[in-house]
Amino acid sequence: MNMAAATAVEDNPLIYLPHHKFYSDDKLRRILSSVRTFAMVGASTNWKRPSFYAMKYLTQKGYRVIPVNPSRAGEEILGEKVYATVGDVPFDLDMVDIFRTSEEALEITKDVIANKDAKNIKVLWMQLTVRHDPAAELAEAAGLEVVMDRCPKIEYGRLSGELSWCGINSGIISNKSLKPPR
Amino acid sequence: MSSTPIDKVVSNIPGGEETPHEYGIETLAVHAGARPDPVTGARSTPIFQTTSFVFNDADHAASLFNLQTFGYVYSRMTNPTVAVFEERVAALEGGRGAVACASGHAAQFLVAVTLMQSGDEFISSRNLYGGSITQFGISFPKLGWKCHFVDPTDPENFRKAMTDKVKFIFLEGLANPGGIIVDLEKVAAIAHEFGIPLVVDNTLASPYLCRPFDWGADLVVHSTTKFIGGHGNTMGGVVIESGKFDWRQNDKFPAMSEPEPAYHGLIFAETFGDFGFTMKVRTVALRDYGPTLNPTAAWNMLQGVETLPLRMERHCSNALAAAEWLQKHPKVSWVSYSGLKDSPYYELAQKYVPKGAGAVFTFGIKGGFEAGIKFVDSVNMFSHLANIGDTRSLILHPSSTTHRQLTEEQQMAAGAGPDVVRLSVGIETIDDIIADLEQALDQV
Numbered sequence: 001m002n003m004a005a006a007t008a009v010e011d012n013p014l015i016y017l018p019h020h021k022f023y024s025d026d027k028l029r030r031i032l033s034s035v036r037t038f039a040m041v042g043a044s045t046n047w048k049r050p051s052f053y054a055m056k057y058l059t060q061k062g063y064r065v066i067p068v069n070p071s072r073a074g075e076e077i078l079g080e081k082v083y084a085t086v087g088d089v090p091f092d093l094d095m096v097d098i099f100r101t102s103e104e105a106l107e108i109t110k111d112v113i114a115n116k117d118a119k120n121i122k123v124l125w126m127q128l129t130v131r132h133d134p135a136a137e138l139a140e141a142a143g144l145e146v147v148m149d150r151c152p153k154i155e156y157g158r159l160s161g162e163l164s165w166c167g168i169n170s171g172i173i174s175n176k177s178l179k180p181p182r
Numbered sequence: 183m184s185s186t187p188i189d190k191v192v193s194n195i196p197g198g199e200e201t202p203h204e205y206g207i208e209t210l211a212v213h214a215g216a217r218p219d220p221v222t223g224a225r226s227t228p229i230f231q232t233t234s235f236v237f238n239d240a241d242h243a244a245s246l247f248n249l250q251t252f253g254y255v256y257s258r259m260t261n262p263t264v265a266v267f268e269e270r271v272a273a274l275e276g277g278r279g280a281v282a283c284a285s286g287h288a289a290q291f292l293v294a295v296t297l298m299q300s301g302d303e304f305i306s307s308r309n310l311y312g313g314s315i316t317q318f319g320i321s322f323p324k325l326g327w328k329c330h331f332v333d334p335t336d337p338e339n340f341r342k343a344m345t346d347k348v349k350f351i352f353l354e355g356l357a358n359p360g361g362i363i364v365d366l367e368k369v370a371a372i373a374h375e376f377g378i379p380l381v382v383d384n385t386l387a388s389p390y391l392c393r394p395f396d397w398g399a400d401l402v403v404h405s406t407t408k409f410i411g412g413h414g415n416t417m418g419g420v421v422i423e424s425g426k427f428d429w430r431q432n433d434k435f436p437a438m439s440e441p442e443p444a445y446h447g448l449i450f451a452e453t454f455g456d457f458g459f460t461m462k463v464r465t466v467a468l469r470d471y472g473p474t475l476n477p478t479a480a481w482n483m484l485q486g487v488e489t490l491p492l493r494m495e496r497h498c499s500n501a502l503a504a505a506e507w508l509q510k511h512p513k514v515s516w517v518s519y520s521g522l523k524d525s526p527y528y529e530l531a532q533k534y535v536p537k538g539a540g541a542v543f544t545f546g547i548k549g550g551f552e553a554g555i556k557f558v559d560s561v562n563m564f565s566h567l568a569n570i571g572d573t574r575s576l577i578l579h580p581s582s583t584t585h586r587q588l589t590e591e592q593q594m595a596a597g598a599g600p601d602v603v604r605l606s607v608g609i610e611t612i613d614d615i616i617a618d619l620e621q622a623l624d625q626v
Contacts, residue, residue: 167268177220
């Protein structure tokens with residue numbers, strides 16, 4: 001069982017796509033195995049923020065995480081230069097992770113779609129609690145694979161078994177030991 | 183990377199392409215949380231009898247202490263054997279995460295100390311295990327926590343006791359010493375109306391008979407010493423979080439919604455989201471107060487919990503047969519078991535514990551206090567001791583033992599008056615259970 005999304009579904013006009021109710025472990029593992037470099041829109045310079053936690057963890061797991069934050073452009077987070085927009089990143093990105101509110105997700109998605117071919121972007125990921133189905137529809141129509149309302153750190157930890165180390169229910173029943181999605 | 187549409191992705195989980203496969207509780211009892219050891223391939227969970235775990239390097243150590251990465255540091259907080267047990271119980275309850283601890287009392291303390299500051303209050307059902315009444319009524323006030331005890335059989339009593347300092351409602355759904363079932367769904371609605379969580383002690387029902395999260399509970403605690411461990415050999419407790427309570431809906435829970443000074447101002451509800459409470463209990467309450475479950479105890483619990491569904495089936499069928507037999511005995515004045523059709527709680531039992539009303543119940547023996555003592559001294563197979571949820575049949579006279587510190591008024595309110603005998607019916611042959619009750623009643 002994939003863990004239930006934290007977002008309330010009732011009466012939310014941004015939540016209606018049935019194929020985003022559940023993501024199989026295979027799909028999440030495939031994405032997290034294929035992605036090497038991704039942009040984190042909303043990365044924070046404050047080390048106590050959740051986005052910093054996620055960036056630090058995923059960097060330690062071998063991902064290159066490029067921080068995108070217009071108010072911090074030109075600064076550095078964990079040794080990586082901060083860019084103002086996805087379009088400003090001067091190299092290819094496998095994925096963009098939206099670490100902003102659901103309301104902001106549509107505009108960021110449009111920017112990702114505009115840069116999809118130039119930067120070879122294949123996956124649009126929206127953080128836990130971030131869900132915007134109209135944006136997802138646009139992204140999917142443009143050929144992007146979309147994950148919403150999930151945290152790549154938590155999913156990496158869940159699939160690799162590390163989340164289970166602190167008593168969290170992974171939902172994974174398996175006759176094999178869990179391996180990191182690399 | 184392929185851009186396979188999601189509806190063509192075949193899940194590795196049986197039965198599911200677009201929807202998750204829901205494993206049955208018997209499967210979860212055997213498998214949840216336990217995968218083969220990645221180094222040795224050991225299929226049974228190893229006992230990691232170690233206090234500490236080495237750091238890869240200084241940066242790894244710093245990340246662990248800042249809670250930026252997952253990993254083991256010190257077995258007071260986390261241990262690989264204990265973690266398997268925690269995930270197992272979280273899965274059985276349908277919860278998001280769990281923290282195991284030294285006993286059921288420790289579990290209750292960890293919840294209370296995480297939700298309350300000195301000066302705060304909570305409301306509890308008065309129909310609790312006697313030790314819990316003492317913990318809440320005598321020991322907790324020393325820490326500045328006030329408990330309002332209410333009669334849980336009318337859910338509105340919880341509303342009537344509400345104050346703006348109340349931080350949670352506590353109850354046993356299937357209550358000890360027996361016979362009473364509280365309307366979980368109604369009490370959960372009242373708790374949520376006031377923006378506070380419902381905490382359910384699910385020890386007597388076990389997740390096999392009832393999953394309180396399905397009825398709106400937000401936190402579940404167990405004395406895993408009882409049915410989950412199941413064999414009367416190991417003490418343990420657990421706190422389980424549903425992951426559905428919004429700790430930031432009001433300002434009642436600063437431990438969850440405000441910066442934590444012990445972790446440089448981390449906000450647990452924000453950083454850890456739907457398992458923030460589990461992380462808070464573990465990394466602050468368990469770390470600082472220290473009622474840890476040891477790895478060998480966790481292993482005993484894992485061994486026990488694998489057969490929870492099988493044992494509960496037999497416990498329930500034996501208990502029902504014993505209750506029906508006692509009901510007809512001339513020396514028995516009443517039997518309080520919600521599985522009996524004439525129980526006032528039969529309807530609630532059909533809703534909340536449809537697979538069986540548990541193993542524990544009480545009955546009244548004619549002749550009162552003296553007859554109760556004579557009866558418990560006369561059994562041959564039933565063990566006279568202060569525990570429940572063992573494979574063995576157990577017997578207790580609460581007013582002379584577990585509830586003797588209470589006043590007679592409190593004893594009556596808790597369903598533990600002088601004529602009350604409590605049984606925890608085991609999984610032995612039912613004819614032998616009834617034969618033992620019969621010969622002991624003959625001697626009264």
